[in-house]
Amino acid sequence: MLPAHVESKLLRAHLESKLLPSLTSSDERIFEQATGTPLAALLEEVRQLPAKSLEALIFDTGKALTKHPLNRRGLAVFRSLLARRHVDRVRRERWGAHALHDAWMRHGLLTTRLRNFRPGASNFSLTAEEVELLGLASGLDAPLSSRPLAEERVWVTPAAQHVFRDSDAQYRMHIDQLMPTWKIFIFLEPVTLERGPFHYVRGSHAASLRKLRWLFERTNVSSDKRAECSPRHVARSQWCSSSPECLRRVFRAQQHDLKRHGFHATEPLTVDAGTLVLADTSGFHSRGLGPAGQRRTLMGAVQTLDRPQSSLSIFQIPRRPLLADGLEGRLRPNPQSLAHRCPQRGLYS
Numbered sequence: 011m012l013p014a015h016v017e018s019k020l021l022r023a024h025l026e027s028k029l030l031p032s033l034t035s036s037d038e039r040i041f042e043q044a045t046g047t048p049l050a051a052l053l054e055e056v057r058q059l060p061a062k063s064l065e066a067l068i069f070d071t072g073k074a075l076t077k078h079p080l081n082r083r084g085l086a087v088f089r090s091l092l093a094r095r096h097v098d099r100v101r102r103e104r105w106g107a108h109a110l111h112d113a114w115m116r117h118g119l120l121t122t123r124l125r126n127f128r129p130g131a132s133n134f135s136l137t138a139e140e141v142e143l144l145g146l147a148s149g150l151d152a153p154l155s156s157r158p159l160a161e162e163r164v165w166v167t168p169a170a171q172h173v174f175r176d177s178d179a180q181y182r183m184h185i186d187q188l189m190p191t192w193k194i195f196i197f198l199e200p201v202t203l204e205r206g207p208f209h210y211v212r213g214s215h216a217a218s219l220r221k222l223r224w225l226f227e228r229t230n231v232s233s234d235k236r237a238e239c240s241p242r243h244v245a246r247s248q249w250c251s252s253s254p255e256c257l258r259r260v261f262r263a264q265q266h267d268l269k270r271h272g273f274h275a276t277e278p279l280t281v282d283a284g285t286l287v288l289a290d291t292s293g294f295h296s297r298g299l300g301p302a303g304q305r306r307t308l309m310g311a312v313q314t315l316d317r318p319q320s321s322l323s324i325f326q327i328p329r330r331p332l333l334a335d336g337l338e339g340r341l342r343p344n345p346q347s348l349a350h351r352c353p354q355r356g357l358y359s
Contacts, residue, residue, distance in 0.1 A: 017341060018061035021068060024337055025056075032095040037217075041091060044222035045084030045230075052083055065341070069331040072189030072292075075229065086188060086229035087222050090292075093189040093332045094217040100335070101149030108146050118215030118290035120147070124166075124196070127284030133313075136164040140286065144327060147192045147288050153327045155316045166196050166310040169323035180297040181257050183209070183264040183276065187292055188225070189332055190215070194325040195287040196310040200280075205308065206298040207278040208287060211268060215293030220272045257299060268294065291326075 030053075041049040056064070063078070067089060070076055078085055098115065105111055114120055120143060126134040138160075145151060145159050152158050186193075201207045214221065265276060278298055279287060289295060312325035331338070 021064050028336055029092055029096055032099045040219040040222055043219055045087055045226050047083040052088055055080055068333045071331050072187040082230050084226055087225050090188040090225055091217045097149050097190050097332055105146045114146055117212045118293045119210050119212055120288045122286050124284045124286055133165050133167045143288055148327050154314050163315055165313050169309045169311040169321055181299060182260055183294050183296045185292050190290055190292050192327040193289055193291045194312055197281055197285050197308050198310050199308045200283050202280055207280050209276045209278050209296045209298055210289055211276050211294040212274050214273050215290035224271050
């Protein structure tokens with residue numbers, strides 16, 4: 011373990027030389043419009059943070075809401091913006107020449123028919139071009155393991171059945187976390203409106219002014235370490251999921267909220283059998299409603315050399331502390347420095 015003063019120096023150098031250069035001049039404008047705080051003023055406060063606090067913010071994955079007084083001035087929004095700009099810059103450097111780079115950046119969503127898919131097959135492999143899409147989405151050369159994509163093997167097997175139930179919180183429009191994250195869905199049967207398609211709001215992953223305003227509304231109260239660990243900005247009872255009627259009411263309210271902030275309408279992804287859907291789930295998404303009790307075996311489980319026996323129907327490209335890119339292996343965060351994080355099951359619209 012490095013001496014404390016060396017760790018502090020390393021963290022601050024990482025912030026100044028590797029992360030902050032990813033920000034643009036327009037980011038200063040939209041950050042202040044979204045939060046009411048000049049970005050330069052917040053940065054001065056961030057620079058004054060103790061090393062333990064800075065370590066917690068840099069090594070956090072964004073899945074949990076970190077309680078901190080600076081959230082009132084937009085710290086959570088800043089972390090989201092900084093991670094987005096850093097990942098986008100890395101993706102542009104590594105994958106900028108890819109034919110689908112601009113479409114991914116614009117929408118945060120890609121769909122493709124899988125070349126090796128055959129109905130009823132017990133398994134099939136992804137082609138090299140299809141595996142490349144995982145690198146494009148994440149911006150990483152080795153998104154699935156320590157192996158580069160050229161050495162990775164990815165195949166698909168049928169997943170366990172899904173049973174629709176009215177109390178499923180996934181019906182509610184939400185984001186998975188503050189920072190970029192990516193999920194893979196592979197549909198083995200046709201998905202119609204009646205079979206609960208995946209819903210997504212195109213472009214809602216981007217660090218736009220409307221997204222930063224939305225985030226600030228939901229995170230500026232997450233500042234008191236003694237406060238309830240809830241990411242919701244309204245009373246929990248208002249987002250019920252106990253019946254189809256309740257879920258439809260919540261859906262309508264969320265659509266109104268998205269429209270108020272200027273986002274696109276929610277899009278249900280009806281797809282053919284053998285379709286891969288790749289989504290940045292820091293954008294708004296949800297599961298479509300299906301009849302309670304109905305079973306479906308629509309999805310496949312993604313298998314890799316590191317997880318050849320998985321039965322999970324949704325593959326999340328492994329969460330990494332995006333802001334710690336380059337520090338992993340050099341620093342090991344103290345668990346106590348991450349102590350004031352609250353479990354987050356999605357921020358709800």
